Amino acid sequence: MGQDVALSNPGEIVPQNQALATTDRVIFQNGEVEQGWEAVPRGFLREERETHYQIGRLWRALIIAAAVLALLNSGRLVTMVSGLSVGPVEDTIIVMSETWHEQMNERGLAQFAEEVRAKIDVWRAATWDDVEEELPAGEREGALLRGAQGGV
């Protein structure tokens, strides 16, 4: 069932504690509903507020993510912008990126990417013998046997 919600003027926002269903009517204190105004379901307002809040939250998150990448991944930034065509704007972007990368290098932030890459390269280069050395003695025999059977 719908209910009537009394508001003092058309510009007033529906109070949060007053639930408006789709059948509700908004009646202003002078007893009239101004032309062009309509009752809005409470759910709609809640969704609108939620969307507004989430856009702000995600926008801030995206900016933080971009900042993290600019700080830690400045080397990649230089690689990316170096592919730009020749021109005054492009040249400025390239110079700015290189200066930024130098700054990050001096502060040691650009090293993280190289450390991750070095770790991955160690894993990539690992052989089955390296894996066997890492294993405890008991498991090593089994691994050796499996290796021989598999021809690897």
Add this chain to the structure above:
Amino acid sequence: MLFPTFEFGVFFLVVFAVGWELRRDPNWRKLFLVGASYFFYGWWDWRFVGLLVLSSAINFSAGWLLDRLGRPSMRKTVVAFAVILNLSILGFFKYYGFFLDSLRVLLETLNLERDLPFMQVILPVGISFFTFQGISYVVDVYRGHVRASHSVLDVFLYISFFPQLVAGPIVRAADFLPQLDETPRLTRAMGAIGVVLILSGLIKKMVIANYLATELVDPVFFDPSVLGGADLLIGVYGYAVQIYCDFSGYSDIAIGVAALLGYKFSENFNQPYRASSLQDFWRRWHISLSTWLRDYLYIPLGGNRGGGFATYRNLFLTMFLGGLWHGAAWTFVFWGAFHGAALGIERFARQKLNALAPPAGEEPGYITRLSRPLNRVLGVIATFHLVCFAWIFFRAENFTLASTYVTGLADWSVPSLYVTPFIAALIAGSLCFQFTPPKLAEWLARPLEYAPSAVLGLVLGLGIFLIWAAAPAGVAPFIYFQF
């Protein structure tokens, strides 16, 4: 413009900011998203933007006409004409060269050599996907499954919306158009799942698929004749994982990006390698294509309504044409035909086995109950290997290489060159993820729903940083771009 690039990052930031700023004015928002989608598509080649406009205009006009025509015969003519136009565009760009090459070989075989017209036709990226979306719109309007849109912008946005434009998922008009009528919303759940899907898609594509491609699959498939059975076996397992991670990674990013813009797409992959039958596999693999083929090809052909032979024929034809859709080469045709034939055999075997089962309501015996889990395990292993066998033809450049590959699988005398612990771990780890709880992404997204923006930003930023740092250098195109 590829998803895992700096350009796309900047592009998405702009689209996110402006798109949501325009949310109170739906028409401006749609116009902006259409413009952004055309810019995204034109980044590859501006000349093909015209093709996208033409495809959208054909389908909008057909829908508009169907809405106004009452006579069934006229409506049938319009829908047939629209489908033929769509398929003609696809056929010209995708199959012209294939048709001429095949004709040339046929004439040579018959000693009737002729000078055939030569024309190099460039394949526009994503043409198979947006053509199928267009056909889906027209047919759905004809069938009454969706109301014909009176807004040009809606249809243009439906066909060109950038997250799914070049490699799917193939979004249905009935799923997408109603979302355009509503005020766009962004919820906690959509934001969190969007971030998780983007990260999981990037890991799948940039780390797993790219390493497997460069360090195993490309060299193994380049010349299989010099390799032994171990390399070839791991090579095809690797390709199974690579194509899954490549394509489902793209789908994950597309669904995640769409979610951040307020739109919901259905899932396109559901752990396909845990399927215990081929029928089950096709319910989990490229779901948007398999359901499209079912609804717009298998069922119009008669589906399973015509009895035994007609059902097998329809099944085979559907998969055969599904194979051809993937690419203009006989290897793709064989891949589709193999799946069609195998699905038919599986259906036949299931019917025979069902006839032997105890009558409904009767308590199954101990042996039956004990054998069920074993049957399932055997089913998963058998299905995976059948799918892998078919992948050899899907990946190989030609039949000669594919047959060399298949025969080489029996030769285990040559020591392995490519099976390293790193590659083995990538394959084994990826296959293990096929057996995790099905809604893992939603479960991972739950803590992010209420996380502050700083935490969300750090998760996203550090996640992308680690993926970029761990991934091989360069950005490889997605496999499904060629289709």
